[in-house]
Amino acid sequence: MKILVAVKRVVDYNVKVRVKSDNTGVDIANVKMSMNPFDEIAMEEAVRLKEAGIATEVIAVSCGVTQCQETLRTAMAIGADRGILVETDVDLQPLAVAKILKNLVEKEQAQLVILGKQAIDDDSNQTGQMLAALLNVPQATFASKVQVSNGQALVTREVDGGSETLTLNIPAVITADLRLNEPRYATLPNIMKAKKKPLDIVKPEDLGIDVSPRLKTIRVEDPPKRKAGVILPDVKTLVEKLKNEAKVI
Amino acid sequence: MTSLVIAEHDNQSLKPATLNTVAAAIACGGDVHVLVAGHSAGAAATAASQIAGVSKVIHMDAPYLENGLAENLAQQILSIASNYSHILAPATASGKNVLPRVAAILDVAQVSDVMKVISADTFERPIYAGNAIATVQATDAIKVLTVRTTNFEAVASSGGSAVIEAQAAVADTAQSQFVSKDITQSARPELSAAKIIVSGGRALGSAEQYQAILEPLADKLGAALGASRAAVDSGYVPNDYQVGQTGKIVAPDLYIAVGISGAIQHIAGMKDSKVIVAINKDPEAPIFAVADYGLVADLFTAVPEMLAELS
Numbered sequence: 001m002k003i004l005v006a007v008k009r010v011v012d013y014n015v016k017v018r019v020k021s022d023n024t025g026v027d028i029a030n031v032k033m034s035m036n037p038f039d040e041i042a043m044e045e046a047v048r049l050k051e052a053g054i055a056t057e058v059i060a061v062s063c064g065v066t067q068c069q070e071t072l073r074t075a076m077a078i079g080a081d082r083g084i085l086v087e088t089d090v091d092l093q094p095l096a097v098a099k100i101l102k103n104l105v106e107k108e109q110a111q112l113v114i115l116g117k118q119a120i121d122d123d124s125n126q127t128g129q130m131l132a133a134l135l136n137v138p139q140a141t142f143a144s145k146v147q148v149s150n151g152q153a154l155v156t157r158e159v160d161g162g163s164e165t166l167t168l169n170i171p172a173v174i175t176a177d178l179r180l181n182e183p184r185y186a187t188l189p190n191i192m193k194a195k196k197k198p199l200d201i202v203k204p205e206d207l208g209i210d211v212s213p214r215l216k217t218i219r220v221e222d223p224p225k226r227k228a229g230v231i232l233p234d235v236k237t238l239v240e241k242l243k244n245e246a247k248v249i
Numbered sequence: 250m251t252s253l254v255i256a257e258h259d260n261q262s263l264k265p266a267t268l269n270t271v272a273a274a275i276a277c278g279g280d281v282h283v284l285v286a287g288h289s290a291g292a293a294a295t296a297a298s299q300i301a302g303v304s305k306v307i308h309m310d311a312p313y314l315e316n317g318l319a320e321n322l323a324q325q326i327l328s329i330a331s332n333y334s335h336i337l338a339p340a341t342a343s344g345k346n347v348l349p350r351v352a353a354i355l356d357v358a359q360v361s362d363v364m365k366v367i368s369a370d371t372f373e374r375p376i377y378a379g380n381a382i383a384t385v386q387a388t389d390a391i392k393v394l395t396v397r398t399t400n401f402e403a404v405a406s407s408g409g410s411a412v413i414e415a416q417a418a419v420a421d422t423a424q425s426q427f428v429s430k431d432i433t434q435s436a437r438p439e440l441s442a443a444k445i446i447v448s449g450g451r452a453l454g455s456a457e458q459y460q461a462i463l464e465p466l467a468d469k470l471g472a473a474l475g476a477s478r479a480a481v482d483s484g485y486v487p488n489d490y491q492v493g494q495t496g497k498i499v500a501p502d503l504y505i506a507v508g509i510s511g512a513i514q515h516i517a518g519m520k521d522s523k524v525i526v527a528i529n530k531d532p533e534a535p536i537f538a539v540a541d542y543g544l545v546a547d548l549f550t551a552v553p554e555m556l557a558e559l560s
Contacts, residue, residue, distance in 0.1 A: 016513065017377045026381050094349070095358055122376050123494070124361045129319065129349035138320050138424035141346050144488075154428070159342040160441070160497075162432035162489055166318070168425045178478075178495055179488060214358035218371065218384040226520065229541040231532075235554040238526065238544055246524045246541065248445070248503040249470060249559070 001148075001170075003046040003055045004110035005080065006101055007039040007062050009071040010121040023219045035071050038116025040078070042176040044183040045146060046114050047079030054148050055112070057081050061104055063097050065089060069199060076194035077186035083199040088211060090204075094122075096211035098130035103207045105135060110171070112153070117142050117175040128175035138168040142177040250279030250369065252335040254303075255326060257343055258285060258293035260315065263300075265442050266339035268406055269398035271300055276366035276401070277335045277392070280304045283411070286325040286418070288315035298413050301405040311418035316427040317343055323350035324419045330355055333391065334369070340395035340498075341441075348395055357389035364400040378494040379517035398441070399500035399521055433487055440490070443473035445503045448492055448519070451479035452508025452530065452548060459485040462552050463507060469559050475499065475519075477509045493518035508548045511536030528552065 011017055012032040020027050035043075049055040060075035062068040063086040072083035086100050105113055113135075118125035132139035140146075140155035144163060147154040153168045158177050168174075186194070204211045232238050242249045252274035257264040267283070274281045282305040285294040294308040309325050326347070330336060336351060338344030340362045352359040364382070365373040371386045372394065440446065447467040453459045459480065467474050475497070476490040492499055494517040504522035509515060511527070511534055519525070520539050527540035528551050537543045544551055 011377070017380050019381050026377060093358060095353060095356070098353055120378065123378065124359070125345050126349035126352070126359050126361060129346065130353035130359075132319075133323065133350035133353040138422075139346075139350070140425070141319070142342060158488055159430075160489065161439070162430065162487075164316075164430040165428040166425050167428055169423075172425075214387070214389055215360065216386040216388060218386055220376070220381050220383045223375070223379055223382050223520075226525075226539050226541075229525070229537070229539075229543055231537070231543040231545060235544065235546070235551055235558055238542055239555060239558040241542055242503070242524070242526070246503070248524050 001055050001112060002057045002059065002108055002110040003049060003112045003114060004059045004061060004105055004108060005043050005046045005075065006113070006115045006127065007043060007060050007071050007075045008036040008119045009033050009062060009064055009068045010036045010119055013037055013120055019220055019222050023221055025217065025220050033067070035074050036116050036119045038118060038176055040183040041178065041180050042114040042116050043075050043078045043080060044181050045176060048181065049148060050079065059084065059108060059110065061086065061101065063088070063092055063100050072199055073194050074186065076197045077191045078184060082197055085199065085201045086204055086207070087201050088204050090211050091213055092211055093213050093215055094124045094126035094130055095214060096209070097127050098134055099209050100204060100207060100211070101131050102134040103209060112148070112170060113173045115173070115175050117177050128173050132173035135171065135173070137171045137173060139173045140166055140168055141175040143174050144177050144179045146174060146180065250334045251332065252277050252279060252281050252337060253329070253333040254281060254283045255336070255338040255344065255347070256283050256285045256293065256297050257339055257341060258287060258290060260287040260290040261292050263293055263296045265403060266341050266398045267297070268300060268403035269401040270337050270339045270396045271302060272401040272404045273363060273366060273394070273396040274335065274337050275302050275404065278369050279334065282307060284309070284326060284329070286314045286322055288312050294413050296406070298411040299407045299409050301408045303409050303411040306411050306413045308413055308415050309418040313421040314418060318425050318427060319347045319350055320422040320424045322347045323354070324422060326351045327354055328419045330391065335392045335394060337394045337396055339398050344395050348393055352393040355391055355393065357391050357393055358387055359393040359395065360385060360387055361395050362397045363394045364397050378514050379520070380513065397498060399498055433489055437467060438471070438473045440473045440475055440497050441499060443501050445470045445472035446475045446499055446501045447472045447505045447507065448475035448477065448509060449480055449485070449507045450477040450509030451483055453480065453485060456485045462549065466552055466556050469556055477512070477515050506536050506540070507552060509536055510534045511539065
């Protein structure tokens with residue numbers, strides 16, 4: 001069984017982003033970029049399935065600018081066998097990425113696709129679900145546990161108020177939540193080995209896919225600031241303020 | 250112009266998030282219809298028909314719709330999608346799960362986590378964990394939206410008198426099967442609907458201390474209990490207690506953060522609360538930057554003291 005894992009290059013989760021002064025977006029020039037943390041979890045899960053003898057090959061795919069090659073090398077250092085970069089300078093939105101991935105899943109005959117549940121830049125939380133729909137296969141989003149056997153995946157997923165467990169007929173799409181696993185650190189020998197693994201580059205046009213954006217970004221602004229609060233001297237004052245000033249208890 | 254709201258329900262009653270989503274649909278303009286797809290969900294459909302501002306309820310009923318499986322629910326929505334200008338669902342685990350499937354088949358973009366409807370095609374949404382707000386215009390014919398419920402005041406759950414139209418459900422896709430559900434049982438209000446939330450962080454030190462310190466205060470205030478990701482990851486409380494960008498987005502009247510430092514991702518999940526109280530030993534903790542009332546104190550003395558003061 002081949003597994004395809006989608007990995008996105010995003011602003012590192014430790015970076016506090018700044019809105020550009022012309023309000024056209026956030027400033028990502030000269031900030032640290034990393035693999036989307038949820039995608040790292042997705043990659044780890046795929047590699048574990050390979051180590052368990054369930055998967056035969058793990059393919060990492062990234063869509064975007066030429067520097068996404070670094071993200072793919074990281075994926076290969078975690079354990080992906082090879083990488084595919086779908087290279088474009090266009091601002092890719094989830095529907096466009098889902099169409100690209102569908103094309104590659106069919107070409108590669110991947111049986112399982114694992115993605116992060118959302119990217120921490122646009123926070124859309126759409127690509128996995130869209131891909132499952134376009135492939136007409138089942139999905140399990142927000143996965144916290146995955147077991148694969150006999151052409152089925154048993155997946156526990158996080159839902160409001162607790163969790164639920166589903167079985168999916170394979171082929172299927174799974175999106176990873178935080179608690180699915182703890183991704184390993186790539187070791188130096190594995191980072192060196194990853195440099196020699198195959199990395200193919202294609203363009204969306206080669207795949208015949210129109211990736212033009214459907215959502216137009218009109219403005220990007222800072223969120224409204226909360227007005228400064230006060231530090232209170234003691235618990236008595238706090239309770240008094242909550243009762244008589246804020247009137248919330 | 251007519252909007253379709255996908256009701257969130259447990260086949261018996263509607264989840265409150267449905268009411269906030271109807272409010273967003275009304276803001277888009279035009280009529281509002283509600284889809285109740287479930288199994289033996291007549292009571293939920295009746296409840297939907299009483300929502301203020303709803304003109305029609307479409308009720309689809311089949312055994313395979315009982316658990317809201319994404320594949321089947323998406324098919325039901327798609328069977329009527331072409332009648333609508335807007336399709337909305339709350340940005341809950343269930344809404345986020347199903348709606349992108351609908352958008353993809355319709356070949357339209359989805360706008361996730363709508364915070365504000367500017368016009369019928371222009372919306373505000375958070376990006377980068379709420380550290381920036383984007384105004385986006387959807388250029389496709391059908392707008393597919395998930396709604397950040399805390400940003401829309403719920404419409405009244407009664408006073409409406411919509412017609413209920415029963416429609417035949419589309420066949421079972423049989424692509425996935427529901428196995429089991431493990432929902433945390435609690436007498437306290439649900440986190441996303443609570444008026445007061447008492448939330449604890451890693452400083453509580455253990456599951457036992459989390460319970461011993463925070464539960465009496467929550468009981469006294471009739472509050473829901475929440476937690477930071479650090480507290481969840483340390484195993485003090487189950488996953489579904491987590492408030493934050495990767496957990497629940499909440500906006501209660503009063504949010505009491507106890508021993509929570511205030512990581513960006515936590516603040517993104519609670520900064521829309523009306524009044525925020527922070528109790529933390531560290532005067533430099535970032536949580537104080539968003540708190541209306543701060544108390545620099547040891548939580549192990551301050552919280553019991555607060556409880557005594559309230560009694």
